[in-house]
Each structure stands twice: as structure tokens, then as C-alpha cells.
Amino acid sequence: MLDIDWATYLVYLSMSNQQIKGHLEAMVLAILESGPAHGYSIIESLRSESDGLFDLPEGTVYPALHRLEENGLIKSSREVVDGRERRIYQLVPAGLGSLKESRAAWQAFSSAVSRILVVNP
Amino acid sequence: MAGLLICSISNFGGEPLMNAIENYLDELNSLLETSEKHKKEILGEVRDHLLDSTAEKISLGISSSQAEHEAVNAFGSANLIAGGFNACEGAKATKQAPIITLLSGILVLATFLIVAWSQPRNTSSASIFQQITFFLGVISVQVALAAGICGTSRALSLWKSLENSGKDRAFIKRALKISLLALQIGVAAISVNFILDSVHNKSSNRTALVLGMVVMIAGSIAGLASVTKLRINSSNVIQEDYSIHSPGILSLGERVISVIKRHPIVPLLFVAILSGLSGMNKAETSTLQQALPWGAAEVMATVLGYLLIGPYLGLREPRSESSAFN
Incomplete structure (x- = not known):
């Protein structure tokens, strides 16, 4: 379950799919931080971790994964999962570094928005 | 449902x-x-x-x-998903394109310098045709350089980016193709100049001239063909059309170009005067009086080039387009 405060939740609600797409790579890296996964389980995690808030077309995760791999932030391998060969993605050190930068940037952004949007009682 | x-x-x-x-x-x-x-x-x-x-x-x-x-x-939708993958492929190609252009340019320049160095000094004035071809060659190479810089600076600004738009990819492809096309025209003009030089100058090293011409022509054609063949995928089918530009020094070129676009007069005057002086210096004439027209021609060509090609290179604001850095 995603643990967020109301201010951040309001920011999420106001974001269009376009804006979510801009953060998709960072969220994919965050999911891979828990361990290697294939595309289907990544999109399932995105949906469940956001309580259904992130409802992008499922296929959009694959170009994001390919972009991340192209930029050396993740790597892929073919493995047999449930009797079928799948492409499994895992985070590499450069990806972990990028994820930390994304987290710091998001913290700074959401704190600034919260300070402006949330009215103190 | x-x-x-x-x-x-x-x-x-x-x-x-x-x-x-x-x-x-x-x-x-x-x-x-x-x-x-x-x-x-x-x-x-x-x-x-x-x-x-x-x-x-x-x-x-x-x-x-x-x-x-x-x-x-x-x-x-298949359109949406294919667009995402094509953009990913295009992003890879936009990194390859400036490298190919640079290698092509270096090959042509190095060959030209080697050939020029291998030729005995010609003390007589060049014929009018030699002067014209040399002028055309220099102007074309200047256009090639300007277009190459514009395309490469945009590609550099997207180098570390995970997202780039179809519009940016189309610009990079266009700028680098203009650069390579101008390089080809320059090579053709210089090649004719070499031929005229070998005709008028009996002591010229013809073997070096011919070899040089072949290498320059092959290099420029190979560069243009390679960039044209790259899957830069400028037809972005995804509705959202934006780029995330790299911070810092990688975007320095784009910021400079953005300033030039907003305040073009001073940089244009500077480049035009420099071109004019350079044209007079390079003109294969005996007197300053004979060199002046070439200097003036360089100035005019620089201004005309800016007016005509500037919008395609992002140096001049056309009526409808705008840069990410404006």
C-alpha cells in the first residue's frame, strides 16, 4: 500500500496521464528495487501499489523498460517463469543511483507544492 | 462495455x-x-x-x-505502443546521427588539408572560375558547420534524456541532413577547384588531387546516406509531444542558440564581418581591391543564409514554431 499524505494525494489526482508518464521510468525503477520482475508483474505492481490510481495502458510500460535498458539503468535476461520463457528485468547500480536522484527531486517538488496548496488550520 | x-x-x-x-x-x-x-x-x-x-x-x-x-x-492501441517503441529507437538514432556527421566532416576536412599541403605553392592569381568554386566551397562548408552545430547541440541536450519528442528528432535529422548536403556541395565545388588548379598549375600533384577528391566525395556521400538511413522516427504518433532536456553543460549549445534567436543582430553582424574578412583573406587574388568583392559576397551570403536557412536550423523564429528553450 502506498503511504502518502493528503497533499501528495491531491497532487496525484490533479496529474494527467501525460504527467504520470513523465514519472513512469522512476516508478518502474522503484518497483525493480524490490527485485527482478517481468513486464506483466511490473504493471500489476504499479496498479496495486497505487491503489488503482495509475491506470495507464498496460503496454506503455514496455517502451519505458526498453528506454531504461538502453540508458543502462536496468538489464534484462531470458528466464523460465511458470513454464514459459520470459524477459526479466533487474535494477543495476546506475539505475539505483538514478532512482535516488528521482526520489530526492520528487520529495523537493511535492514538499514545495504541499507548502503552497495545503492550508494550515 | x-x-x-x-x-x-x-x-x-x-x-x-x-x-x-x-x-x-x-x-x-x-x-x-x-x-x-x-x-x-x-x-x-x-x-x-x-x-x-x-x-x-x-x-x-x-x-x-x-x-x-x-x-x-x-x-x-497499437499506434500508442508502437509510437513508444519507435521513439525509443529514434532516441538511439539521434545519438548516432551527430557522430556520423562529425566523422564525415573530419574526414573531408583532413583530406582537404592533406591535399592542400601536398600541392606546390601557386604564385599566380587564380582564374575567375577557381575563385568562384573556392567561394562556393567555403560558403557550403560554413553552412555545413552551422547546421552541424545546430543539430548536434540539440542532440547533446537530449543525450541523457529518457524522453525526446518527434519534433526534436525531426529537427536533428533535418539539421544534420542540411549539414551533410552542404558538405557534399562544398566537396563538389572544392573538387572542381582542384581540377581547375591542376589544369592551370603544371607542377600540381595530380595524384594527390584525384585521391583527395575521391575520398572527400565518398566520405560526404557515405555520411549523408548513413544519416538518411537511421531510424530517427520523427513521426511521433504519441499525442504528448515533449522532451526532457539534460541539465548542465549538455544543454549549453541550445541555450546559446536560444539567445541568438532572441537577439540575432549582434551575432549575425559578427559572423558576417568575420566571414567577409576571411573571404578576402582566402580569395586567391593579387590585390586588396580584387579581394574586396569576395569579402562583400561572403557578408551577403552569410546574411542570406541566415534569412533563408535560419528557420530550418532553429536560428530564426518562423511564424508558428518555438523552441523548448524559449
Whole structure:
């Protein structure tokens, strides 16, 4: 379950799919931080971790994964999962570094928005 | 939901919905603009996902044909997904294009310098045709340099970016093709100049001239052909059309160009005067009086080049376009 405060939740609600797409790579890296996964389980995690808030077309995760791999932030391998060969993605050190930068940037952004949007009682 | 019902009803007694996944994959295959090997990987991965998604829906009690259809719908339109993959391929190509252009330019320049160094000094004034061809060659190389810098600076600003738009990719491809085309024209003009020089100058090293011409022409043609062949995929089918530019020094070139675009007079005057003086210096004439027209011609060519080609290189604001840095 995603643990967020109301201010951040309001920011999420106001974001269009376009804006979510801009953060998709960072969220994919965050999911891979828990361990290697294939595309289907990544999109399932995105949906469940956001309580259904992130409802992008499922296929959009694959170009994001390919972009991340192209930029050396993740790597892929073919493995047999449930009797079928799948492409499994895992985070590499450069990806972990990028994820930390994304987290710091998001913290700074959401704190600034919260300070402006949330009215103190 | 109504759409799904209509779809399933209309398919009773007709083509079964079991082909929904294969039809989708066929459509995706026709829209992808990547290498065959990459296409095969993508389609395999997409098929795996759709089969997983279908299996999950069947486990929830949905019929297999309906589950397949829903899985395809949830995946996203083939246009959208193919656009994402094509943009990824395009991003890779926009890194290769400036490197190819630079290598082509270096090869031509190095060859020209070697050939020029290998020639004995010609003390007599060049004929008018030699002067014209040399002037054309220099102007073309200046255009090639300017276009190359514009295309490369945009590519550099996107170097570490995970997202770049079809508009940016189209600009990079256009700028670098202009650069390589101008380089070819310059090479042709210089080659004619070499031929005229070998005719008028009996002591010229003809072997070096011929070899130099062949290498320069081959190098410039190979560069243009390679960049044209790259899958830069400027037709961005995704509706959102934005780039995330790299911070810091990688975007320095773009910021400078943005300043030039907003305040063009001073940089244009500076470049035009420099071109004029350079033109007079390079003019193969005996007197300053004879060199002056070439200097003036360089100034005019620089201003005209800015007016005509500037909008295509992002140096001048056309009526409808704007840069990401404005």
C-alpha cells in the first residue's frame, strides 16, 4: 500500500496521464528495487501499489523498460517463469543511483507544492 | 462495455475473437520501425503479456474469447505502443546521427588539408572560375558547420534524456541532413577547384588531387546516406509531444542558440564581418581591391543564409514554431 499524505494525494489526482508518464521510468525503477520482475508483474505492481490510481495502458510500460535498458539503468535476461520463457528485468547500480536522484527531486517538488496548496488550520 | 458487447455479438457466427491477440500483434508489427531482431523481441514480449493478462481474466470467470479481447484493449492501441517503441529507437538514432556527421566532416576536412599541403605553392592569381568554386566551397562548408552545430547541440541536450519528442528528432535529422548536403556541395565545388588548379598549375600533384577528391566525395556521400538511413522516427504518433532536456553543460549549445534567436543582430553582424574578412583573406587574388568583392559576397551570403536557412536550423523564429528553450 502506498503511504502518502493528503497533499501528495491531491497532487496525484490533479496529474494527467501525460504527467504520470513523465514519472513512469522512476516508478518502474522503484518497483525493480524490490527485485527482478517481468513486464506483466511490473504493471500489476504499479496498479496495486497505487491503489488503482495509475491506470495507464498496460503496454506503455514496455517502451519505458526498453528506454531504461538502453540508458543502462536496468538489464534484462531470458528466464523460465511458470513454464514459459520470459524477459526479466533487474535494477543495476546506475539505475539505483538514478532512482535516488528521482526520489530526492520528487520529495523537493511535492514538499514545495504541499507548502503552497495545503492550508494550515 | 457496450462496445465489447457489440463486438462479441457481431463475432458470433463470424471470425472468432480468439484471433484478437494475433490481429493485434500483426497490427503492431506493421507499425514498428525498429530492426527485425528488436521487432521479434518486442512482439514476443507483448505476446507473453497478453497471454498472461488473458489467463488472469479467464481465472476471474470471463470467457476465453472475451478475456483475450479485454486483454488487448487494456494493453493500449497499437499506434500508442508502437509510437513508444519507435521513439525509443529514434532516441538511439539521434545519438548516432551527430557522430556520423562529425566523422564525415573530419574526414573531408583532413583530406582537404592533406591535399592542400601536398600541392606546390601557386604564385599566380587564380582564374575567375577557381575563385568562384573556392567561394562556393567555403560558403557550403560554413553552412555545413552551422547546421552541424545546430543539430548536434540539440542532440547533446537530449543525450541523457529518457524522453525526446518527434519534433526534436525531426529537427536533428533535418539539421544534420542540411549539414551533410552542404558538405557534399562544398566537396563538389572544392573538387572542381582542384581540377581547375591542376589544369592551370603544371607542377600540381595530380595524384594527390584525384585521391583527395575521391575520398572527400565518398566520405560526404557515405555520411549523408548513413544519416538518411537511421531510424530517427520523427513521426511521433504519441499525442504528448515533449522532451526532457539534460541539465548542465549538455544543454549549453541550445541555450546559446536560444539567445541568438532572441537577439540575432549582434551575432549575425559578427559572423558576417568575420566571414567577409576571411573571404578576402582566402580569395586567391593579387590585390586588396580584387579581394574586396569576395569579402562583400561572403557578408551577403552569410546574411542570406541566415534569412533563408535560419528557420530550418532553429536560428530564426518562423511564424508558428518555438523552441523548448524559449
